[in-house]
Amino acid sequence: MKAQQDAPASRQLKADLFDAVGNTPLLRISKLSAALGRTIAGKCEHLNPGGSVKDRAAKFIIEDAEQTGRLSPGGVIVEGTAGNTGIALALLGNVRGYRSIFVTPDDQSQEKIDLLRLYGAEVRIVPAVPFSNPNNYYHVAKRISADVPGAVFADQFDNPANYSGHYGSTGPEILEGCDGQLDAFVAACGTGGTFAGVSAYLKSRLPAVRTVVADPTGSSLFAYVKHGSMEAEGESTTEGIGIKRITENFRHAVADDALRIDDRTMVEMAHYLLREEGLLLGGSAALNVAAAARVALALPEGSTVVTILCDGGSRYLSRLFNERWLAENDLTPRCRDLTFLGTAG
Ligand code: PMP
Numbered sequence: 001m002k003a004q005q006d007a008p009a010s011r012q013l014k015a016d017l018f019d020a021v022g023n024t025p026l027l028r029i030s031k032l033s034a035a036l037g038r039t040i041a042g043k044c045e046h047l048n049p050g051g052s053v054k055d056r057a058a059k060f061i062i063e064d065a066e067q068t069g070r071l072s073p074g075g076v077i078v079e080g081t082a083g084n085t086g087i088a089l090a091l092l093g094n095v096r097g098y099r100s101i102f103v104t105p106d107d108q109s110q111e112k113i114d115l116l117r118l119y120g121a122e123v124r125i126v127p128a129v130p131f132s133n134p135n136n137y138y139h140v141a142k143r144i145s146a147d148v149p150g151a152v153f154a155d156q157f158d159n160p161a162n163y164s165g166h167y168g169s170t171g172p173e174i175l176e177g178c179d180g181q182l183d184a185f186v187a188a189c190g191t192g193g194t195f196a197g198v199s200a201y202l203k204s205r206l207p208a209v210r211t212v213v214a215d216p217t218g219s220s221l222f223a224y225v226k227h228g229s230m231e232a233e234g235e236s237t238t239e240g241i242g243i244k245r246i247t248e249n250f251r252h253a254v255a256d257d258a259l260r261i262d263d264r265t266m267v268e269m270a271h272y273l274l275r276e277e278g279l280l281l282g283g284s285a286a287l288n289v290a291a292a293a294r295v296a297l298a299l300p301e302g303s304t305v306v307t308i309l310c311d312g313g314s315r316y317l318s319r320l321f322n323e324r325w326l327a328e329n330d331l332t333p334r335c336r337d338l339t340f341l342g343t344a345g
Contacts, residue, residue: 166197
């Protein structure tokens with residue numbers, strides 16, 4: 001029998017699950033693009049092995065911790081996570097034999113918490129309180145990492161391995177996927193890692209590209225990009241996006257502009273994408289597509305706008321795609337066309 005080899009036998013054969021992260025399709029959202037007369041392209045991050053854009057951050061953070069000697073076999077990964085980062089860290093941690101402990105606020109969807117436990121992670125749920133409160137999930141996770149022997153704090157918000165991984169992978173993949181021809185990049189921020197890495201990379205290669213933060217209501221980035229202040233208005237049911245502080249990762253962002261998308265627009269787009277485009281996506285992806293469409297409408301016909309399809313909608317069946325939840329939140333979709341974008345499209 002031949003000895004097992006570490007390297008893939010061909011370019012098609014992935015060496016392991018780490019190797020299967022990224023290189024996701026860049027998809028022209030076809031009917032929407034045709035209706036707008038502009039190309040809206042979504043980077044299909046929901047097709048990563050763990051089902052979200054956070055597979056990339058998890059991979060970069062684990063590899064950086066290994067390379068700097070902070071994580072070694074038998075080690076423990078600790079993180080404060082709203083779900084997707086935890087799923088990605090648990091999945092990739094299992095491949096390398098790391099145990100995971102996650103601290104999650106109690107306002108997250110049950111599907112994501114169930115998945116974390118299914119992957120073998122220990123999940124500690126804490127009340128959702130502001131970052132300024134020492135019992136915020138981020139601070140609780142940081143304290144646990146200091147107490148557990150062999151533990152490393154993944155620190156997705158402030159660990160620059162998150163942003164730099166996107167700079168080195170998502171950014172180049174997007175540019176290559178468009179054959180170097182794109183007019184704008186639009187995305188919402190959770191840690192800011194994706195937006196920062198991609199915007200900084202694209203600007204370095206294509207200085208004329210327009211970079212726009214898509215912000216849910218209740219987040220401070222809209223005001224920050226527009227006026228340098230941190231006020232936040234309203235609230236949002238979207239998960240994984242919206243921040244009220246400038247993270248170390250977001251500091252690397254190059255943002256020309258920001259726009260705010262409310263939950264009604266996000267929900268209308270989520271249901272439009274499912275009904276018309278065959279795409280079952282989460283709320284942040286829907287918000288991104290709505291923002292990309294609005295940015296595209298302000299650009300000349302024929303322009304190309306790229307955004308991120310962050311995760312799939314099957315994680316939100318009890319909320320975004322549940323009739324009762326939608327009715328309770330006064331978010332039942334009303335539009336059969338694209339008028340919710342503010343166009344006759
Ligand atoms: N969408 C979802 C569903 C997420 O979980 C996250 C990460 N929290 C994001 C978008 C934002 O990605 P990033 O952390 O890179 O800003």
